[in-house]
Amino acid sequence: MCADCTLEHKGVLFLDELCEFSRQHLEALRQPLEEHSVTVARARAAVTYPADFMLIGASNPCPCGHLGDAQGCTCEPRQLSAYGNKISGPIKDRIDLVVSVPRQEYRDIFAGADEEPSAAVRDRVEAARRRRGEGAGHGNAALTGREILAAARATAPARRLLALSGERLHLSARGFFRVLRVARTISDLAGEDRVGEDALAEALHYRIEMAG
Numbered sequence: 001m002c003a004d005c006t007l008e009h010k011g012v013l014f015l016d017e018l019c020e021f022s023r024q025h026l027e028a029l030r031q032p033l034e035e036h037s038v039t040v041a042r043a044r045a046a047v048t049y050p051a052d053f054m055l056i057g058a059s060n061p062c063p064c065g066h067l068g069d070a071q072g073c074t075c076e077p078r079q080l081s082a083y084g085n086k087i088s089g090p091i092k093d094r095i096d097l098v099v100s101v102p103r104q105e106y107r108d109i110f111a112g113a114d115e116e117p118s119a120a121v122r123d124r125v126e127a128a129r130r131r132r133g134e135g136a137g138h139g140n141a142a143l144t145g146r147e148i149l150a151a152a153r154a155t156a157p158a159r160r161l162l163a164l165s166g167e168r169l170h171l172s173a174r175g176f177f178r179v180l181r182v183a184r185t186i187s188d189l190a191g192e193d194r195v196g197e198d199a200l201a202e203a204l205h206y207r208i209e210m211a212g
């Protein structure tokens with residue numbers, strides 16, 4: 001699977017049923033997620049291919065798919081823990097946003113869509129990128145730790161919140177900078193020059209969902 005991820009270079013790698021992949025396959029994503037390339041080693045040679053993609057994964061909350069809903073989960077405790085542990089700490093550490101999506105009610109399907117259309121979301125994203133003077137393909141994700149510290153211009157309360165939460169959540173250095181990049185992006189979308197407490201709290205929330 002991992003060699004194939006070069007096909008998604010500059011695109012999106014979408015893994016449906018993420019927790020159904022073998023741990024070995026998921027671990028193989030560490031190199032491309034960190035280095036944006038993948039090395040395929042054979043007996044005579046090793047070849048490195050580009051693999052800079054956005055990883056998106058979807059997963060049920062548990063093997064039977066009913067954890068937390070009205071129908072009720074029928075999984076054994078050991079099944080639940082094996083399912084949750086399929087994604088290792090290092091892989092979790094490389095995922096920026098985790099969002100729980102509640103089961104859709106039938107009445108909502110017929111209620112009509114009042115969501116923001118994709119074109120409007122694209123306009124907001126493009127406006128945020130223009131404000132930051134970014135060219136296509138280079139976002140906050142590409143900034144180094146030192147660069148994101150400078151670009152965030154975090155307020156004093158935001159810095160305090162990050163320091164406190166970092167200790168409580170046992171954030172790695174990688175996790176710390178990832179939270180800051182997400183908070184910078186949230187602030188960009190809101191048209192805010194500095195990363196404040198609210199943006200930082202939202203960014204931390206996306207990470208806490210993964211820890212839970």
Ligand SMILES: [Zn+2]
Pocket residue numbers: 062063064065066067073074075
């Ligand atoms: Zn279940």
